[in-house]
Amino acid sequence: MKNIKNLLLILITVVLFLPFLPLLIWSFAKGWYFPQLIPEQWTLQHWIQLLLPTTRVVEGLLQSLAIAFMTTLLSLLVGLPAGRAIGLMEFPGKAALKLFLLTPIIVSPLATLMGIQFVLIRLGLNGTIPGVILVHLMPTIPYMTLVLASVFANFDPSYEIQARSLGASPMQVFSQVTLPLIAPGLVVGALFAFLISWNEFLLTFFVGAGRVFTLPMVLFTLLQGGNNGLIAAVAITSVIPGLLFLLVSSKALQNEVTLGGLGNV
């Protein structure tokens, strides 16, 4: 029984890894023509190309990182009180407000985007990084709120009351009692916010108006061409930051309370 489970796990891992195999080969391949199973010649040229300003990969990488970090920080600031209110407090209209906060991740942003663009143009934010960060908050705030609401639903506020009664200042209570207790939720919420912003193409495409150039824009443009080697190298590059973040937060993801929130819409 145990062996079957391990076999199943290995099988899943192999299937999930399968799309990366051609990416890895292509990124080092020189003229890999059908029906060659393995390229005859290997090269580093695609990886060197990434560094050239003409491919705009470095530019895209830096803009993506800046946008993802700012989006994550802002959605943490907004999602923390919202998650606490939904997870810990009872008030009229709670279910409706929760569902309302969720609409951006279920309803297509396409129609909304055209209205938002109308306003951003007038505010002078269309085609700017702050404008892009603003629209990235639409899908990230719901995830952040959901995860933190679930963490706060399992949070015992009497620890805070006790710390207060023992003379701790509100700031001390937050940093020494609340923060350590909700840390796994913060990490998972931040991971989702970062990944969503990092992944986002359509919102950036419309609001960025061609002037904000993120990594997904580089990849989307390349995918409509045919340079498989460069596509593969950019694709692998796009995976690295998220993978690093996942490694750091892997332990927090094991905490059933943090992910359980997504199963409790």
Next chain:
Amino acid sequence: MSAVLPTQRTEIQKSARRSQWRTYGLAYGMLLPAVVIIGLLFGGGMVLAFLQSIGAIGILGAGNISLSAYQAALSNPEFIRSLGLSLYIAIVATGASTILSIALAMALRKAGRWASVACQITLPIPHLVGIAGILLLLSPSGLISRLFYAIGLIQSDQDFPLLVNDSANVGVLLHFLWKEIPFMTLILLAVLRGINPAYEMQARALGASPWQCFWNVTLPMMKSGILSSSLIVFGYIFSSFEVPFLLGSTRPRTLPVLVYRAFTDSDLTRRPEAIALGIILSILSILIIVAYSWVISRDRQSESGV
């Protein structure tokens, strides 16, 4: 024991009510930033899009208010086929992901931490990277096709079945399964681990078969987790643009691709039609949420009614 005077009693009730309202006020205050941002961006964006679609405001000048954009959108011969394709992809991909994720979560339930780690692999992968991988794996000159050639299953790349940009959208479906099954399994594993095993042990002790125990005890306890995660996945797939644009059939196109095409059309007079199509797409998604919350609330009522 001194009696409480009626005036004192109303004072106590009043102060209790005051403190309750203070709690409400605090809760609303804490939700305010999130609600304002979502309300202004999403709600406001929707209202402005609607006003643009009926011609109340617009790039081509305000003035004639009419529903002609909706008429144009709905009479677009591609509309019905696109809607059908979008629904087909979303229903098949969500349905298959849900069933496979439930099975996988049950199988991996006691498999320890490694099960969750395996399911986390595709979590940080951007959809565009998945698309690139699937293209280079499944296209006629892709890795699988080369493998088939090497072992003699096919004589040329012409013999390999079309799996990307094909009319059945196999590539699109495979991409979504590859990306969403681990995501759902991860959520369902968390749900399963949060369930008290005593109920299942009791059912088994009372003579239920493993299947009966799963169907009558475990599955009902997972129900809300299954519904929530499948709602998120369905909403995502139904409104996804990049995947069907790059991996899907070219005709018909999914609704989001149709909206994108109409919006980026060089003919600016098609803008209102594009926005009308976008509004229709949003209304369909909102209807899905309404149906979902109706199912959930009916469920909770029947639970509390028992």
